[in-house]
Amino acid sequence: MKTYQFIGRLIRYRSWNYIGSLCGNISFHVMGRLMFGLVLQAFFNELDTLAHISVRASTIPWLLLCALILVALIRAGVQIAALPPMLTCIFNTTALLQRNLLRYILQRPGARAIPGSAGEAINYFRDDTDIIDRLFGQIADMVGLVLFMIPAAIILLHIDVMITLCVFLPLFCVVTIAQTMRQRQQRLREASREATGLLTGAIGEIFSAVQAIQVAGAETYAVEHFSRLSHIRQRQILKDTVFFSALQSIFGNTVGIGTGLILVLAALYRHLSPGDIAIFISYLGTVTTFIVSAATLITQYTQARVSHQRLVSLLQGASEEILLNNDPLYLKQPVPELSTPLKTELDTLTVLDVNNLAYHYPDTGRGISHINFQVRRGTLTVITGRIASGKTTLVQTLLGLLPKDEGEITWNGKSVAEPAQFFVPPHSTYTPRCHICSVTHWRKISCSACLPSTWSCHRRSN
Template sequence: MTTFQYLWRLIMYKPVRYVINAIAWTVIYLAPIAPGLVTKEFFDSLTGNAKLGYGVWGIIALLMAATLGRIVLIVVGFITDVHFRFRMGMLLRRNLLEHVLKQPGARAIPVSPGEAISHFRDDVDQSEEAASWSVDVFGMTCFAAVSSYILIRIDAQMTLLVFLPLVLVISAAQLATARLQKYRAASRESTAKVTGEISEMFGNVQAIQVAGAEKRVIERFRKLGDERRKAMIKDRLMTELLDSIFSNSVNLGTGLILLLAGQKMRAGTFTVGDFALFVYYLTFVTQFISNVGKFITYFKQMSVALERLTFLLQGAPAKILTMAKGLHLDNKSPEREHEHEQADPASQVSGEQAYSPLQRLDIEGMSYAYPDTGRGIADVQLTLERGSFTVVTGPIGSGKTTLVRTLLGLLPKDAGRIAWNGEQVDDPGTFFTPPRSAYTAQVPRLYSDTLRNNILLGQAEQDGSLQQALHAAVLEEDVAQLPGGLDTVIGPRGVKLSGGQAQRTAAARMLVRDAELYVFDDLSSALDVETEQKLWERMFQRRGDATCLVVSHRKAALARADHIIVMKDGRIEAEGTSAELLQRSTTFQELWYGDEVPAANLAVGGPVEAK
């Protein structure tokens, strides 16, 4: 998609609002035409050459009325511009965010979160700016056309000298296009690196302190800041240079007009009122020249913004950015959507399969390899029956987490088939969401908000569901000890909670959603033995017919499993119950006993007993 097509699609998102905005600003820019003519009559009246009979005070009254009228028009223009402009920005951010959220977790964004914020903020703002300034250029072009007609009728030579600088400005801006794009791209990139570094520092404060790396981190941040400073100076210098060309070319035109007007007035072919009209219009011509130059600059910068936003799409067509979607600015819109979802909970995503309770989940030949290392999982065959408790275990790096993330669509599978009740799942990322499934990641993602909001994440609490989830997650006693209970703000990434509390908060978040399939990824790794026992006991008491897929190496989970999958080197090495695997799987014996059993007993089929 070209920059012009991008601009056009933004304009056509709300064409009626754009037209209204264009009309409003065209009227604003045309408004000075009348005061200019009145000003001409005022000065001609002082020399006895006036053609109107309003008198001096009458003309002054007309000027004041015109000024007040233009003020009102400008207020109206800002209202129309805000309504149009910010809808464009919201549309771009909405579509970009929707695309990111639909991507598998490993491919959601190709940059750091800080850099992504720079894309969402700066590049969208730049796109808004260019589209908004197109309205100004249109309005001032209309003013230039009308004022040129009036001035040409007075003196064609003088008019030429007024608009001659415009040609110089446009030529200078075009010559500077390539360098301006280069500097603006470098400026955006350096800013993104700085914001990304800030994000990384805030997210790894403890790791930096433990490693004693404060000085190295600060030095790296200082280096990035210096690179950004240099890039910003070049960008700013080029922008100021263009502005200087704009203003100085107008000043040159003004000097020529003054010289020529003096000669014509001495010859008697040019009145004081004519001179006043030229000077009055020249102020607005200056704005016209500057605005044309600014629009050219913003349009070129818009191409940089489009390139950066398209990069976030990771190969998806750029038209996704400008697809017309509802923004729900009307309070009634979310309510209607909510009612629709209540009536049909399976229709949350366009094209999504109809909802049906889980009876059987089949995974056939599922594979995924990480692009950088080539490691991952290969040819995984797995079946989960309704109400079963399946545990995936194995050594570190065996592919346990990769398996569940690929199943849920958080990683894009390279091969294989997933079937829910015999029906193929085409888009796991949108399919495996509540009420079908709920997931707890290995590292809980918590936010600097209240504990209640971290658990509910916008979901309405119904029929004591939150209290039930707290009980099942063995979290109710911890909540009672917090200073604000459920309304305690837990800090960025839940820093005010212990590791075990963070894991149980993530478990409560999952359990409050009452899903068909619960997927736990190493949920109890930070829990003490007693708390872990309680958690699994309560899970079994409340799960009913729910199906559980658990990644764990802890005996508390393994001992309760209906079926155990042993992973090694990305493949399923063995499967069965704990008693069966203790008899025939060396890998499982090592996981179960650790260093507690002599090496002679680790042979497959050796004389070991399940504890």
């Protein structure tokens, strides 16, 4: 699926909210900015006319002043009214992507649920969904700016073609040059995000292997590794922030440069009225915003395409329709109650048979093969072996946490087609082992509980 098709499907998920926000943006730019400039032009031209004919009393300037205030209030009201639909659309689509991704990951074999580290997956959930949804607002804003630019260009060219070209062509060149520098900013942004992902992954690995670090006496090395990654992230984010601030200063000063050019050209040509100068200055900021927004939209679409590919990579070959599944999110309505599974006679174990079970890791080819055993009710089965002999792999393959390559699992004589769906409560529970034997096996079995004295005597006698 192409990225623009993916974006379109997401927009259709909350189409009415997006249409409401789109109408608000169009009204803001056309009614608020275009009409405001025209009324401002008429107001200053009327003041200039009254000054030349020496008329002291006139209601027209007051009416135009009231019109300016009214247009400004309408613009503010439209801007406020357009905000909730857009926020609703963005929040719902973000929640939809994150919910669908999380649900799919939880349904995958638990030992290979995500292709990378947990830290990288968290960055995908947080950053990439946000980049895709921010594109919605940029598209809506760009539509309003285009509908503003068409009549605004006609109005300004009608006033003076030469001044319009002399003012906006240099500004267009300045903004275009600045936008070409955004490619470097994009590289810096990607580097900072990669550094953040490495640091986040390192934090997760350190906290998940605290005992291993302590037993190996590697606390100093772990802290040094964390400090090195933190320093790299700090340096990358600092570069990104400084470069972004430089670009923003260029864009911010563009309006001031354009205003100065308008005043200089007005002094040279001397035929521009105060209203013409006012409308030029009024439209100048929006025209600059249009140029910046057009380049930003292209950049954000490129970012969204990368984010789209990263989200699809979490599906590990599954259909992209999983991301667009529009089941209810229950953001406002009450969440349905979860039903507790009832244990029946069929759920009670009589005999569990494992025949010719096999699994091999795709990256190394190592794994387990030709595993056969039987577990009967009331018995205890212990799987032993040397380190890395495949004990954990066997248990995870049996429970469906790893997809079996071949073999059959039967529960009370009935074949288990989906072990990951079947071996859950009330059929079974699973507690992963601790990789460091920091306590005795008895304390692990008893969970350090205070057992009856008869149990303790029996343990000592054995």
